Structure formats: structure tokens, C-alpha cells
Amino acid sequence: MNQIRNPTVFQTRPDSRSDTLSVGAETTNIEWLLIRSYRAWIKGLQGDDSRYWNDVWNGFLAEFGTRDGKQALAWFVRMINVLQTHAGRALRYHHPGCPCKGDDERLFVAVVAACQHGDAGEARECASQLVTPDGVGELIASAGQLALMLANRRPRLPMRPTEPGQLDLQSLPALSTAIN
Secondary structure, three states, rough: OOOOOOOOOOOOOOOOOOOOOOOOOOOOOHHHHHHHHHHHHHHHHHHOOOOHHHHHHHHHHHHHHHHOOOHHHHHHHHHHHHHHHHHHHOOEOOOOOOOOEHHHHHHHHHHHHHHHOEHHHHHHHHHHEEEEEEHHHHHHHHHHHHHHHHHOOOOOOOOOOOOOOOOOOHHOOOOOOOOO
């Protein structure tokens, strides 16, 4: 059953740091899909409302098709489960439909982007800002599997340049994709 494990993990209040970046023309469809899905899945967890999860599924179905959509959604949900289990602090998100990108929403996408670009250092840096050290590897592994699903999608997820470190997505540990 999809339910929130720790109700204090996710908060809808805007992040006090720099949470005002608007979603503009530079935001790719895939990036926006991940941001909207992050918001909707969490909103569904908080209210045990499957309508939000159906919206996420419809987005993945439209982007990936039925077979790949199920697999991509499973890896996405695995990432959310890791956040619930290993969040090092309250994670913030905007309500579905909000035109802004929050800091934690951007970090969530950045972990996937870093994996898609093969940048292990950036993936670790972004993941460590979302979860405790015990969850970093699992978050990166799940994001890496989702990044593999995105491998043939264009444009690629945008990434802020940092210290390069190669991440071989083929060597990531196998994880179960069962949705809890």
C-alpha cells in the first residue's frame, strides 16, 4: 500500500532558501514530468488519494508507453520510498500545478540528471542533500535505473556542471522494483 511512512518528511511550505525559480521555457518535458510527479505522488501519500497517483501514471504512460512506463514509474516510486525512509530533514515541495521549482524538487531531478550524464560526484552531492548517508547509494541506484529508462529521450535532463566523476549505469546494483 502506498502510504506516507513519516508524515513529517514532506512539507508543502516553500523552502526558505531560494525557492522561487519559475518553471520556464528552459525546463524540458522530462524535467517537468519528474517535478509534477514528485509533487503529485507526495500529495497522494499525504492524503491517501489515488487520483494523484493516477495522474502520475498517466504522465509516465504518455511519455514512455505502457511497458516502459510501468518500469520507469517503479523506479520513480522507489526513489520516493528512499526519500521517505532516509530523509535527513523535512523535504519541501510545491503543490501540484505551481509554476515554481523548489530546491528539493530540483535536487530530486538533479540526482536523475547526474546519473543520466554519468556524473557520480554530482549524483552523490545531490543525493546527500536529500537523504542520510545510509540512503545515498539506494537513491542513486534507483535514480540510475530511471536514468537508463531516459537514455533515449531527448533532450537530456539539464545538469549544472560540477566536478566530473564517471558513473557506469550498467554496473548499478540490481534492486527490486516492486511498488510498496
